[in-house]
Amino acid sequence: MRIALNARILQAPRTGIGQYLVELVAALRAQPELDLELFHGWSWSRQLPEAALPGYGRWTALARCLPGAYGIRRRLEQRHFSRGIEKAPVDLYHEPSLWPLDFDGPTVMTVHDLTHLHYPETQPRERLAEIERRIGPAMERARLILTDSQFVADEITAHYGVAPERLVVAPLGHAPRFHPRPPEALAPRLSAFGLRPGRYLLCVGTLEPRKNLTLALRAYRRLPAGLRRRFPLLIVGMPGWKQRTLAGELRDALADGSVRLLGYQPDDVLAELLAGARLLLFPSLYEGFGLPVLEALASGVPVLLSPRSALPEVAGEAGIYLEADDEPGWNEAIVRLIEDDQAWLRQRTLGLEQASRFSWQRCARITAAAYRRALEG
Template sequence: MSLRVILSVEALEPRLSGIGRYSWELAQRIGAAPEVDAVRFYRNGDWIEDPSRLLIPDGIPRRHKVHRWLRNRTKGLRRWRDGLIARGHLFHGPNYFLPEIGEGGLITVHDLSVFRYPETHPAERLRYFEREFAASLARAAHIVTDSATTRDEVIDFLSIAPDRVTAIPLAASPAFMPRAAAETLPALARYGLSPQGYALCVSTVEPRKRIPHLLQAWAALPPSVRNRWPLMVTGGAGWLSDDVQALMAQGAREGWVRYLGFVPEEDLPLLYAGAALFVYPSVYEGFGLPPVEAMASGVPVVVANASCLPEVTGGAAMLVEPEDVPAFALRLEQALVDTDWRNMARNAGLVVAAGYGWDRCARETVALYGRVAGA
């Protein structure tokens, strides 16, 4: 069967989120599959010729007032035109939603945090979900999730027939790999760091990520441990993050934590590879890409014993209960000083991470396109 596919790319932007990374990896690969005759790219009502331009500053199309006025005046005509273009194509919305022209396509539901943890989302996003998500579910012939845990949750929470939901795991980029200390030195020096001299958490700073519990546990470590391995936190400042920022500012004054904010994409693999430990205390994820990136980098990993993280880390990570701060602190100390565990975790993590791959993700996604189109 030959396939013609439309991939929605509204998540592509210069600073890629996890969903943006997923969209970009699919955009690069699905057109190369022998089953796919053609791929078109769609973004919020526009047809995109070259999605790579969306990754550079000022590459995202901007609409001037006159342009917006013309778009509003010609909305019906554009809908008719887009429907003609989309005819004979299978539409994939990798970011939860399907437009009207995507009827009978697929959506990827990465998690249900907007329902489980609405307080962690801006009001505008909640309103958009209220308006559009149910309609997208009704249009979709099939739903993709990032993990079996999320698949089960989608089936149960949204009352979806199991044969309409397929789990296809994500992956770490090949840039995430073990590296010799000398290779990491130039990048780490820009942040005043040295190889194996810090621990790392890569996460959006928002309530469900449990960064406050991590900071409290780090503060409870013996001074000799927390001062030898200060905690580096990198990622965007999310919704309701002011209290977390205040905690980090206090820890920074005491010298055992630093908030690095967004790190350039070319530096991030080196920051992972130089870390003595990676910690991810989030209590709710659809996949949890950062722990996989850390395992692929040869770094021991600690994750919350919650949602899909035990599944995704495949027995290679130390599991903790972030809300039990004293126990969390004891486990963190063990993860930093127990050489036997660290060696085991490093080797097991490399094996687990190697089982994932973006080529595998694209291959399984294209196979699913074929099944949906055939049905």
């Protein structure tokens, strides 16, 4: 079974969808009947790129200023895609992000979330217009639609009228690098950041309003000054839409040194930062899955999170749920999980048990079964 898989998203630094693609491809290659051909936007290969395209951020910034840039790029990619298919035909095309390119054969697409509906401002105007124009027809053409969670599958049915039998839930997994680590294994990496294992809190996510980082900042700043000095708060993530709305909160929080903005971190660094954290704070308002939550649980780190969207599907009984606007409640939970070692250990055990239910191998098996079903018509 020859599968064309669009890997163009890997031109950008790897965040959620990029990680999904990398891990899924690795797991699918263990399926003996699958032969994967990866499309990179301009070329084809069987290999994943080792790093993002140099200068990708500058190109993206320029594209936002050029009228019609997204449409032009789309047409060029379609031309290269179609030429590749003509030279080496495939049985099925899998689009892992939002809207597929044109393809005459069976298509499977993955819809990770409907952020464009709930938070349209997170997309550049032209890209949003392309999404709105293409996603409905794409869903109609696709034989099957994969989702990361039942929550997103239900949203797709409600918003786009897609029959439930055309939706396949394939929960994500966690990479082997996310696992508990002894303090001595973490010390070299953490010391480079001036950190000690188990003596800091962590937020992971793009700096944009739907991640609700202002709530985490406000709850954290309620801690006594001494506790903040002992347990600094690290924020790891790429700049996002309207980061300036966080500027005031961040400026005040950064002033005394207890909050640190680390920006985007490579995969191996993030894995060690997660494993060394006392807690992950994840007050997001909307997630199609919430991969950092699963990765933290797999690393033996308790998670405080909001009971919104797909997050309860991921964290299950291991999550410590607090409403996304309950600043005092978040503050109290942070203090309790810092000071009560027994409570922390209970959550750690629950988290490891919950994480064991998810794997990329399972995601790949469900995905491969969807390919077979799509080919059967």
